[in-house]
Amino acid sequence: MKPLQELVRPNIWALTPYSCARDEFKGMKADVFIDANENPYNNTVNRYPDPLQEKLKQAISPMKQVPVENIFLGNGSDEAIDLPFRIFCRPGKDNVVAIDPTYGMYEVCADINDVEYRKVSLSETYDLNPDEILAACNSNTKIIFICSPNNPTGNAFQREKIEKIISSFQGIVIVDEAYSDFSDQRPFRFDILKYPNLIVLATFSKAWAAAGIRLGMAFASTELIGLFNRVKYPYNVNVLTQQKALEILGNATLLQRNIIQILEEREALMKSLSLLPICNKVYPTDANFVLVQVTDADAIYQYLVHKGIIVRNRNRVHLCGNCLRITVGTKDENTKLLSALRQYTK
Numbered sequence: 001m002k003p004l005q006e007l008v009r010p011n012i013w014a015l016t017p018y019s020c021a022r023d024e025f026k027g028m029k030a031d032v033f034i035d036a037n038e039n040p041y042n043n044t045v046n047r048y049p050d051p052l053q054e055k056l057k058q059a060i061s062p063m064k065q066v067p068v069e070n071i072f073l074g075n076g077s078d079e080a081i082d083l084p085f086r087i088f089c090r091p092g093k094d095n096v097v098a099i100d101p102t103y104g105m106y107e108v109c110a111d112i113n114d115v116e117y118r119k120v121s122l123s124e125t126y127d128l129n130p131d132e133i134l135a136a137c138n139s140n141t142k143i144i145f146i147c148s149p150n151n152p153t154g155n156a157f158q159r160e161k162i163e164k165i166i167s168s169f170q171g172i173v174i175v176d177e178a179y180s181d182f183s184d185q186r187p188f189r190f191d192i193l194k195y196p197n198l199i200v201l202a203t204f205s206k207a208w209a210a211a212g213i214r215l216g217m218a219f220a221s222t223e224l225i226g227l228f229n230r231v232k233y234p235y236n237v238n239v240l241t242q243q244k245a246l247e248i249l250g251n252a253t254l255l256q257r258n259i260i261q262i263l264e265e266r267e268a269l270m271k272s273l274s275l276l277p278i279c280n281k282v283y284p285t286d287a288n289f290v291l292v293q294v295t296d297a298d299a300i301y302q303y304l305v306h307k308g309i310i311v312r313n314r315n316r317v318h319l320c321g322n323c324l325r326i327t328v329g330t331k332d333e334n335t336k337l338l339s340a341l342r343q344y345t346k
């Protein structure tokens with residue numbers, strides 16, 4: 001890895017971050033807070049939230065087995081995806097490299113930040129080639145994005161291939177593990193102390209059943225987390241989100257049962273889908289969705305819409321011709337989908 005100072009945008013390296021009232025006061029016990037121009041009358045949300053979400057991080061830490069000082073929390077993974085662009089990529093100059101197809105937000109964030117987005121195609125079997133990815137980089141490449149398990153293909157990549165990219169690349173590698181709770185593979189978040197250039201993303205939106213609270217996580221070295229904290233909005237995770245997340249973390253057994261149920265339903269759904277005449281191929285998946293190649297994705301998508309069933313049409317995505325991406329629903333939802341598909345006639 002290059003020295004951090006060479007990777008970080010000069011304006012960010014030199015930045016004096018905004019100092020909020022609750023940053024300046026730390027430690028000491030106090031019971032009069034007249035420092036932040038808040039309304040003193042308690043309605044449960046009259047106070048600003050903890051800017052660094054200490055209590056929440058202390059609850060997440062044992063669950064994810066990552067030390068508190070290596071955790072960043074943001075407004076969904078969206079924030080954790082956008083911040084590295086703002087920290088590392090000089091607009092109009094630097095570039096990032098990503099596999100294709102993959103999660104759409106990386107390219108949108110690159111476009112918003114005026115950063116060149118270089119795509120490296122996966123193979124026909126949705127596998128990645130580390131040498132091709134490394135060959136797509138030049139001296140202005142700041143970040144490589146690897147989503148594993150990948151969206152929309154569903155597969156997780158071989159650990160050795162991702163390790164090769166992380167250990168060979170001189171810049172930052174972001175491994176997005178939004179779906180790792182549905183996979184048997186050892187998560188990369190356990191390797192953040194081994195690789196100073198690694199950022200691992202996770203989210204409350206999928207396995208943790210809390211897409212509505214907008215809470216994303218990034219795990220990385222304390223140096224990288226420090227940069228996230230300097231650049232983020234001071235109060236980026238609101239009080240209600242922090243409260244709800246703590247509540248969810250208090251019920252880990254329910255969460256675990258949910259995941260097992262989704263995995264069981266995934267097996268059953270894949271088997272039933274593969275027996276349908278309209279189904280050409282069910283791709284292997286390590287996520288809570290399955291990519292299916294059908295005879296006519298556009299027609300079947302429209303047919304399902306008329307039946308009140310919405311799947312994701314990926315027909316126009318690179319390497320995903322005639323593919324639908326189907327999220328594993330409840331037993332009832334999956335049954336409705338399957339019976340609609342069985343009734344489908346061209």
Ligand SMILES: *Cc1c(COP(=O)(O)O)cnc(C)c1O
Pocket residue numbers: 075076077078079103147151176178202203204205206211215216
């Ligand atoms: C769903 C998803 C996320 C989650 O995004 P949030 O902003 O946390 O809801 C992140 N990465 C990938 C690849 C996803 O598919």
